[in-house]
Amino acid sequence: MVTPRPPCPTVGTLVYGRFGPNSMLYPYRRGEVVPNTYCERVFTDCKLQSCFVQSPGYPRNLHCKYYLNTRMPFIKLYIENEEFNVDGQRCENPMMCPMKPLSTNCDCDYIRVYDGKNKDAPLIGTFCGMGRFPHSIIGSGQDVMVEFISSPAGPFLNTGFHFNVGNWPGHVETSGSRNGTCDWVFSSDTVDRGQESTFLSLAHWYPPGTSCSYLIRGRPDEVVRMYFPSFRVRPIEAPIRPYDGDCGETLIIYDADREDDARIMKMFCDTFSRPLEKHDFISTGSAMFVKFESRTGSYDGSSLYYWAQYDFFNNTHYGKPVEDTVCDEVFESFVRPEGKFGSPLNTLLYKTEENVVCRYHFKAPRYQYRRILLTINSTNFKENEDPLQ
Structure with missing residues (x-):
């Protein structure tokens, strides 16, 4: 029998407004506040240790949005030396209250991460609980939006989150x-x-x-x-x-x-x-x-x-390739009574320590032809001064 999760609490206590750990030490790294909002912020051209995405303490009934941007793909959201705690405990007594491990099964307080500039972008994931974030999140482009939602009431044991923003150096231009x-x-x-x-x-x-x-x-x-x-x-x-x-x-x-x-x-x-x-x-x-x-x-x-x-x-062939050989070819008169042949144009054949031997077979019926005429137009052998040897 599965025990249902308790509903989100409907009563709360004192509200504390606090922006992450030691926020006064880096007031210019927490983005620009969107006018006429409480906790929406814009982060532009983020680089290593220049953008800190922090929850506003843990007030209730919040809906915060963080718009993140880097100059180069792929934008990376990660936690370093801090713990994530969003809806990690749902009662007031820290000694008796069980801890909820990091999860994507969230119904009260949570964050959502979108792979783009707004909620129309693909949803990467929804996260809640507490503990060390086991991974970074890497977007497919230069923008990610983080949404933080807290329920109307609940305990104040949770501390929120503190993300760093950078980019992953894995982008190359592809000609396709x-x-x-x-x-x-x-x-x-x-x-x-x-x-x-x-x-x-x-x-x-x-x-x-x-x-x-x-x-x-x-x-x-x-x-x-x-x-x-x-x-x-x-x-x-x-x-x-x-x-x-x-x-x-x-x-x-x-x-x-x-x-x-x-x-x-x-x-x-x-x-x-x-x-x-x-x-x-x-x-x-x-x-x-x-x-x-x-x-x-x-x-x-x-x-x-x-x-x-x-x-x-x-990999042009002048004649018919012979199976199970490197470069042998057969020329048959009923296919073409005259033509040309030459050394292989595929230079991959020569990238070996072994000698490359190509054999050319010319075939014609005796009742139709008495001889085969070969004309050598040009040769170029790098290690032999006499082209006829």
Whole structure:
């Protein structure tokens, strides 16, 4: 049998007006008061230790709003060396009153955090209780709004909150087109051959069930290479929805332009995968598909931190490639009676310590052709002065 929670109290005692700990030491760090309001404040261009978001002591029947802004994404809200206490105790005797741990199940006093400038923005979470905030909250942009609501009456054992504001240095410009929050398409049309481009893991909050995709698409005669200059795997430290099983978050690389279980190149999981840095993943076709999924969601970014770089290589074949070889080709007269051939244009083939050997086979029926004529137009062998040897 579940015991129902007691209703919010309807009587109160003396009201104390107090702005957080030692507020007189930093009067200019608590934002600008919105005219004709009691506790609405605006914080602009917040930097490290320059913006302190504090509850006004603990008066009753309050509705406060704090509008937070940083110059750069991703705005970060966090508690440092203080405890959070909003509706942590609901009676007057501090010795006998049970403590309510930090929770998102709130019905009397609470704060709400929105990922944007106002209540029309996505709701990141609702919080109440007492204890150390177990995580920071990182917004997806430069603005966050915090809303503090206290019930009309109640005890005065609670002390409120004191947040710091900064930003998380995880923003890079990405040369691609985005659909929704995190579905990206990267094309070789926007990346010069021989140049690399980058994408990163989610550095901000996201809800449970989040799915992000990265489609890297080259021209028909190209292949895709992707590697991770930096990759870290850590436990899921700030889940929005707890999950006890394996693989609460995954990253899967496909040798295809969509999800295809038969063409998985690699799967990473938060519970058992080792990070893999500076390993080349090379597609066999002109596209590669990468998908990130999270069962838990997160308040402060992905447990799979990856910095991925990708580029495109000319994989033109003059003849028909021979399976299970590096660069062998077959030229058959019934396909094309004349044409050209040359050394591989894909420079990835030469990034190996082993010798690269390419064989070219020319085939024609004896009853139709008596000889095959080859004309060598140009050669350039770096380590051999005699081009005919």
